[in-house]
Amino acid sequence: MSLPAAPLVEIFSSLQGEGIFVGCRQIFLRLAGCNLQCSYCDTFHDIPQYCRCQADPVRGDFRLIPNPLTVQEVVKRVKAxxxxLHHSLSLTGGEPLLHATFLAELLPRLPKTREGIYLETNGTLPEQLEPLLPYVDTIAMDIKLPSTAGIRPAWEEHRRFLQLASCRRVFVKLIVDHESREEEIEEALRIIRSAGDIPLVLQPVTAGGKLRAGPAKLFAWQARALEVLSDVRVIPQVHKWLGCP
Structure with a gap:
């Protein structure tokens, strides 16, 4: 029986530019496709004909591998x-959990990094997360604010997802800008606190090299979050300032 395949955008080595592991070296598996269309998203959503695969962890040369990639092909590219030498392997997208069947076959076969598997997710697909939990070490989960992302509310999906994710090392990213609504931030805090004292990162949207939320709002939101959580950080997308992919 052949193993499943999936469409990937790229496989490469770089620095993590978001969340609590900013600056750590990771191998990124960027899977194609997403179930959301957030207004601030800068990710390629179409299924590409080829996956860009970095040939080694230092040089920038890439090879184009036809999609979809098999489990064996991905393992080979990761080993290269x-x-x-890497902190972890980041499953990112798009939304990687759209390919849960593929990941269930891939993750047990991947070579080891220092801190295991790091899942970046929009936190709206709890059913797809559950069977993968034995293979995932860290979960970076977004909570989408409708006023900021321009999408329908997903509070119940976020709540169920975070309850499942709380059995692993998890933190939440809240993407904010000047249009983020106070009542939505309050709902996000209720969801987080219901699952435990989970670290929170307030990540201001970056557009045209500028943050779309000023210091006064960021400080006020952080102060409010610190009333219910013990670890709240304000961290922009650092990789954009460094010129990393």
């Missing part, structure tokens, strides 16, 4: 990037 010296996984033992």
């Amino acid at each position: 990037l010296s996984p033992h």
Whole structure:
């Protein structure tokens, strides 16, 4: 029986530019496709004909591999990037959990990094998360504010997802800008606190090299969040300032 395949956008080594592991070296598996269309998203949504695969962890040369990639092909490309030198392997997208069946076959076969598998997710697909939990070490989960993302509310999906994710090392990213509504931030805080004292990152949207939320609002939101959570950080997308992919 052949193993499943999935469309990937790229496989490469770089620095993590978001969340609590900013600056850590990761191998990124960027899977194609997403179930949301957030207004601030800068990710390629179409299924590409080829996946860009970095040839080694230092040089910038890439090879184009036809999509979809098999489990064996992905394992081969990851091994070429010296996984033992990396903090973790980041599953990102798009939304990687759209490919849960593929990931269930891939993750047990991947070579080890120092801190295992790091899942970046929009936190709206709890059913797809559950069977993958034995293979995932860290979960970076977004809570989408409708006023900021321009999408329908997903509060119940976020709540169920975070309850499941809380059995792993998890933190929440809240993407904010000058249009973010106070009542939505309050709902996000209720969801987080209901699952435990989980670290929160307030991540201001970056557009045209500028943050779309000023210091006064960021400080006020952080102060409010610190009334119910013990670890609240304001961290922009650092990789954009460094010129990393």
